[in-house]
Amino acid sequence: MSSRRSRQSTAGVSRISDDQIIELVSKLRQLLPEIRDRRSDKVSASKVLQETCNYIRSLHREVDDLSERLSQLLATIDTDSAEAAIIRSLIM
């Protein structure tokens, strides 16, 4: 009991099993491009959360940009080449 309480005051995360959370946070760290390269074991939970939010936001932005780019490209596929016909038949 006392060990869990002292863990709580340092980790600052929820009361659900600490090991579970630590495992999940480490998995999250594997996915994040910046933290993974830093190779430190002392990254705080709040830093991981912040990097996660930034990463998700950048992925969202990329999806939006790609959608716009694709929409412009597909609108102008009017050439008569064989490849254009393939793409047209694939998507339109």
Next chain:
Amino acid sequence: MRPPSSLKQEFLKKWITGLQRCSSSKRNMSILERTKAIKLSADVAMASARNSTTCWSRALIANASKDGSDGKHLVEQILGLESERLMMKKASTGALVCNKRIRSKKILKRSCRIPRTRKCVPQVALATSIAKRMVRKRTQVLKSLIPGGEFMNEVSLIEETLDYIISLRVQVDVMRGLAGVSELVNHN
């Protein structure tokens, strides 16, 4: 976890089907409409590739098909019969699970409001309380980013985040690939 390559293939298949269905109905779309259709079909394809196994995928499809939104008709077109099945699943399991979670969270919160005496140095107490507040604030932000995040507890939130990030990466990779191919074709 399924290997990413099969996830890519499934996403691509569903996305192309969705795009075909969107374009077949509306011949002359404006650029804005087409952009929205592409993004929506990509999101819906990404979510349905998970087959209702994750909370975020259900929430994403539910949000897209909300009554009165532009997306509803589009989602029904893209998913076809599948959309009805997915809607039924969400209605029955999603809401119940979410309510249970909210209720248990309230009970937990109430029981933890009992004051505890903490005998630590004031500076340490301040630092830890600031750290806790940061974590809580950032958790709130994360909840706003993940579809359906407001209903999850911390553990599920992190699990869903992991899955969501993987799916987003697959989506970006496939879209980038298609954009690259289209650009090559256009230049020829």
